[in-house]
Amino acid sequence: MSKIVIVGAVGGGATAAGQIRFYDPDADITIFDRDSTMSYAACGTPYAIGNIIKEPESLLMADPQQFKEKRNIDVFLKHEVLEIRREAKQLLVRNLDSGEQFVESYDTLILAPGGSAVIPEIVGLSSANVFVLRSYGDMQGIQRFIKENKPKTCVISGAGFIGLEMAENLKHLGLNVQIVHKSSQVMSILDSDISERIEAELAANNIQLHKDAVIAKAGPQKVELSDGSQLEADFIIMSVGIKPNTELAEGAGLPIGKTGGIVTNEYMQTEDPSIFALGDASENTDLITGEAKRVPLAWPAHRQAFLIAQKLSGNAIPKKGLLGTSVVKIFSLTAAMTGLNERTIRDKGLAYKTVIHQGNSNAGYYPDHAKIMLKIHYDAASRKILGAQCIGGKGVDKRIDVLVTAIYAGLTIDDLQALELSYAPPYSSPKDPINMAGYKAFGK
Template sequence: MKVLIVGGVAGGAGTAARLRRNDENAQIIMFERGQYISYANCGLPYYVGGVITDKGALQLQTPERFHQRFNVDVRTESEVTAVDTAGKTVTVRHGEETYKESYDRLVLSPGAAPIRPAIPGIEENKVFTLRNIPDTYRIYDHIKETAPRSCAVIGAGFIGLEMAENLAERGVHVTVVEGASHVMPPIDMDMAHQVHNYIRAQGIDLYLGQTCTAMDKDGVILKDGRKIPADMVILSIGVRPDTGFLKDSGIELGARGEILVNSYMETSAPDVYALGDAASVRHIVSGKQVLIPLASPANKQGRIVGDNLCGRKTAYRGSQGTSIMKFFGLTVAVTGEKEENLQAQGRAFCKVITTSASQAGYYPGGEMMTVKTLFEPDTGRILGAQIVGGKGVDKRIDDMANAVRFGLTGFDLQEMELAYAPPFSSAKDPVNMAGYVIGNVIESLMKPFYVEDLDQIPEDAVRLDVRTPEECQRGMIPGFINIPLDSLRERMGELDREKDIYITCQIGLRGYLAQRILDQAGFKTWNLSGGYRLYEMVKKDEAAMAAVAGMCTECGKEL
C-alpha cells in the first residue's frame, strides 16, 4: 500500500506514525511545503516572549529523525499543487522541479493559513502573522534588531492575546484591536468583561468593535478614523483552510473551503482522507459540521486515520472545542457550546454563574474563578462551560469537558468525587458547586436572574441586597436596599409580600440563602446569578469602553 500524506505537524505526522505502527510494509511519503514537519504551534508566542529560549525546543521532530524512527519518506520544501482523484496522483513542486506522484491512499492535512486582508498601506508598516516557525523567527529577530516601542495586535483570539502578553513582556507597548464586541470568540460577553478589565490592568490598550481600515509607517487607522501608533503590527484575525490546491480535484469542499469528511475522516473521493485544521467535523453538542483548528483534535484524528488506512473502521465522534489560554496571571478556558451559539440555534438552555476559590478558603494563596455553565432545562445535561480565573482553572475545565463529551448532567457534577486537599481544592469543588446550583435551578429551589435583566425588573419590585453594610458602602446596584442576610428573619416585616423581590449578594450564595428564607415565608423571589461581583465587572468594563469611545457613561453623549 502506497500512502501519500500532504502536510506534517499534528495531523499529518501523527497519521504517518500511527500508520507505521500498524503496517511495517506500507510505503509512506509525506510532503511538507516548509522545512519543518513537526513543531509546537502553541509554543510559538512564548519563544517571541523569551519564555522558551531554545530554538530547537520548538521542533518536535526533524525530518531525519522522523525518517529514521518511522521509515517515512519525508519530502520537505515540497508543495502539493494539485490532486487528481480520478488518476490517483498528486502534482508536487520542489524548487524548480514539478512532478507527479501516484497513490493508493491519500491523506490531506494541509492545515490553515492566516487571513491577511488587503489593507491600504499595509506595505508601509512592519506587519507579521504567526503560524509557523519561520514566522516566529521573523518576529523575534525584528524585535531584537529594531527594539520597537509599540505594536498593534489586530484580533483578540487566543494567538492575538498570547502575542500581546509576550510582546508586553518584551517591553513593547501593545494595543489590541478587535472587530467584535468582546475578545476571545469562544466565550460569551458576560464572561469577557473580566478579561477586558484584566487586559487593561496590564497596561494594554483595548479597542473593541473596531477594525483596521488602513495603515502607514507610523501606525494603524481604525474604522472611526482614529490612529493608533504602532512600530509593528501583528495580524491575528483568524485562519482559513489552506485548500486552494484542491480546486477541480473532485473533493467536496464547504463554503469556507473546508474539506468535508464523514465520521471515518473520509472525503467524497475514494481512498482520500482529510483531517486537522482544514477539515470540518461534527460538533459534539450541536451536531453541526464545524471547523475547530486545535492541536488535540488533530492528534486524535491522525491516530484514527492511521487506523482506517489499515481497514480498522474507527469513527471520530466529534469535537467540542475545549481550549485554554494563559494571559499573564489570568486563565481563560472553554468547552462545548457558548450561549451565543445556543441562542442562534434556537436551542433551549439555562445558565448559572458561580464563583469559587481554587482551594480551601483558610489555606493561603487561593484565587477566585468564575464558572459559567450552560445546561438543558429539563435534563440538566451540560452543554458547555466557560471559566475565567487564576489557579486551578485547568483541572476544572477538564472535568467540564468530560461532562460535555459523555452527556453528564448537573446532578452528575454533584456526585463527582474529585481530589481534595486544602492546597488544591475545597471539599465542595467548584465543579460540584456548579452542579449543586444547577440542581437547585432545575428543582425550582433557586430562581435566577442575570445582570442583563436588571433594566427589565418591574418598577414596583423590591430590590434587596443582603450583603453586610460594610460591603454595601463600597458599592451597590442603584435602587437596591440593604438588609443583611443575618438580619433578614427579624426584618422580614419590612418587605412587601405582594411584590416580587430581586435579591443580590456578592457572588450569589447568600442571595440563595435569602431566597430560601423568603420563599418559605411566602415571598416570590429571584436571585442575581454571579452577584454584585459580576455586576461590578460589567460596569467597570462598560465605563472603560465608553471612555475609549469618548462617550459619557451617564447620558451616552460624546464627551
C-alpha cells in the same frame, strides 16, 4: 505494500504518519510539505517570542532525517503538491528549491494542509512592518525583526487566541502593545461576562484595547483605525482569522462544507474513499448539535490522525463530534471553555438554564489560592450539559476538563454534585467548584 502519501508535515500530518507506521510496519509512507520545517509545536511560538521559552529550537519535534531513521518515513520539505489527479491516483509535485516538477503516485492520500492567516486589504499595508504567526518561520521572522530593529510599539489586529497570547508576550519584552478588535468583546467564543474579565486584565497590564474598530490605513510607524484613532506602530501583528488551505482539494473536485473545510465522513474520508483530510482544513461535526463544525486546534488534529491510522489498519473507529475545547492564558488569568456558548444556544433556539459559581480554586485558608468563576449552560428539560466556561487565577483547566468528560459521558448537571473529586487544601475544597455548581442547579 500500500503507498500512503501525506500532504502537510506539521502536527496532523506528522502525527498521522507516525500513527500509521506504529500500526503498519510495512506501509510505504511519504510526506510532502512546502515549508522548510516540520513537526513543530506551533502553540509554543508566542512564548518563544516572549522569551518565556528560552530555546526556540525545543519546539522542533523532529526533522526528515529522524523520521527516516526512526520510522522509515520519507519527508520532503520545500516540496509543494500542485495538483491531485484522482483518476490516476497521482500528484503533481514541485521542488521549490530547484523548480523541478514530478509525478508521485499514491494508494491512499491524506490531506493535512492546515490553514493560512487572513490578511485584510488595507490601504498602505505594504509600507508597514506586518507579521502573522502561523509557522516556525513566521516566529523566526518576528524574533529577527525585534532583535534587529528594537521596536517600542506594536499594534495587534485581532483579540483571539494568537492576539491575546502575543499581547502578553510582547508586553513581557517591554513593548507598548495595543489591540484592535472589530467586535464588541474579545474572544468572541466566550460569553460576554467572561470576556469582560479578560478585558479588565488587559487594562490592568496596560494593554490598550480598541473595540468595534479595524485598521483602515497603515504606514511605516503608524496606523489609522476605522474610528479615526491614530496609533503608533513600529510593527503590526495580524491575527484576525485563519483560512483553511483547501485549494488543492477544491482543484480535485472534493466537496467543501459550509464551514469552509473539506467535508469528511465518520472515518475522516472525503468524498473520494482513498483520500482523507484532517486538521485545520477539515470539516467535522459538533458533538452536541450534530451540525457542521471546524475546530482549528491541536487536539482534534491529533485525534483525527489516530482515527485515520485505525481505519487504514482495518480497525475502523468512527469519530465523535467536537466540542471545541480551548484554554488561553492572559497574564494572571486563565480562561477555558467547552461546548456551546450562550449566544450559540440562543441562536439555535434551545431551552436552557445557566448556573454560575464564584469561589476559590482551593481552600481559602491555604496561602496559594485564587478566585474562579465557573459558568455552565444546560438543557432545561434533559438537564444535559450544553457548554461551560471558566476563568480565574488557577485550577481553571482542571474544571473544564472535568466538564468535558461529563459532556462526553452524557452526565447531567445534577450528576456533578455526586462526582467524588480529589481534595486536599492546595488543590480544591471538600466540595469542589464542580460539585458546587451541581448543588446550585439541583431543583432549579
